[in-house]
Amino acid sequence: MAGEWIKMRHDLVDDPAVVLIASRTGIDEYGVVGRLQKLWSWADRHTVDGNAMSVTRSWIDRYVSCPGFADAMFEADWLEGDDGAIDIPKFEVHNGESAKKRALGNKRVALSRSKQRDGNAEGNADGNSESNAHSVTKSVTREEKNKNSKQPPIPPKGGEIVETKKRPIIALKTFLEQCKExxxxxxxxxxxxxxxxxxxGIPDEFLRLHWLEFKARYCEEGAKRYKDWRTVFRKSVRGNWFKLWWIGADGACALTTVGEQAKRAHGRDAA
Structure with a gap:
């Protein structure tokens, strides 16, 4: 168990993702934050890195007593994966044991620095006013000198500085079209x-079958969209999201009933 507390931001209630979840579910932002706290606390107690094997969207909705809550979290990119292998992105960064120790350490350091600044301010107030004025003037002069000496960043050849844009969330069909182009x-x-x-030990033909099923499911109308479809595919294989195969005690990999159904559904393409 990672601990009896979890880290949550002071301004979480104002986060655009919280606003989105509230609008999708019809509850207010405070209700969203409370349900997030309940779900994240469960993940902190029962998972190592936020990867909740066997957890489904319907279970999350029941657990937080709010239909559509899981779908809204997926839309906000606060959940990833698929039923049976749902993942809370970057969970271990914020709520793992080491992350909590870092958070406490940072808080202690910030508090110590704040006290030190307050002490320095009191000492300066008791000093000679003329000396302070001279110090301020000297500091301002140095700051202006440094400001003037700074060189502007060199733009890329042939144009101005280009701002990097966040990768958009797109449908699998769009990604496939981009690859074709x-x-x-x-x-x-x-x-x-x-x-x-x-x-x-996953055979190539099973991997191909998984890809065909992956395309079939995520090309459906209203299917989930992602920023990086290649990463999603890797995760789906590692988590065996579609339960197409199983590995026996002897290490041999064989298709499950679901896998056999998928093989028949995709016909020659799966061969």
């Missing part, structure tokens, strides 16, 4: 998913 494969040959499959 770039003449590149959706899953690159050097992708680490192939190394993972080889190490764990």
């Amino acid at each position: 770039k003449s590149e494969k959706p899953i690159l040959e050097a992708d680490t998913v192939f190394d993972y499959a080889a190490k764990t």
Whole structure:
């Protein structure tokens, strides 16, 4: 168990993601924050890194007593994965044991610095006013000198400084169209998913079947959208999201009933 407390921001209630979840579920922002606290506390007690195996969207909705809450969290990018392998992004960064120790340490350091600044301010107030005025004037002069000596950043060749944009959330169909325009494969040959499959004994034909099922499910109308579809595919293979295969005690990998159904559904493409 990571601890009996979790880290939450003071301004969480004003976060755009909280506002989005509130608008989707019809509850107010305070109700959203309370339910997030309940869900995150559960994850802190029962998971190591926020990866909740066997947890489904319907279970989350029941647990927080709010229909559609899980879907809204997915839309806000505060949940990832699929039923049976739902993941809370960056959970271990904020609420793992080491993350909590860092948070407490940072708080102690900030408090110590604040006290030190207050002490210095009191000492300066008792000093000679003329000396303080001279010090301030000297400081301002130095600041102006440094400001004037700073050189502007060099823009890229042939234009102005280009601001980087966040990667948009897109549908799988859009991603596939982009790959076609770039003449590149959706899953690159050097992708680490192939190394993972080889190490764990997942046959190539099972991996192909998984890709076909992946496309079929996420190309449906109203399917979940993501920023990085290649990463999502890797996670889906590692988590065996669709439960297409199982590995026996002898290490052999075989299709499950769901896998056999998918194989029949995709026909020759799965061969």
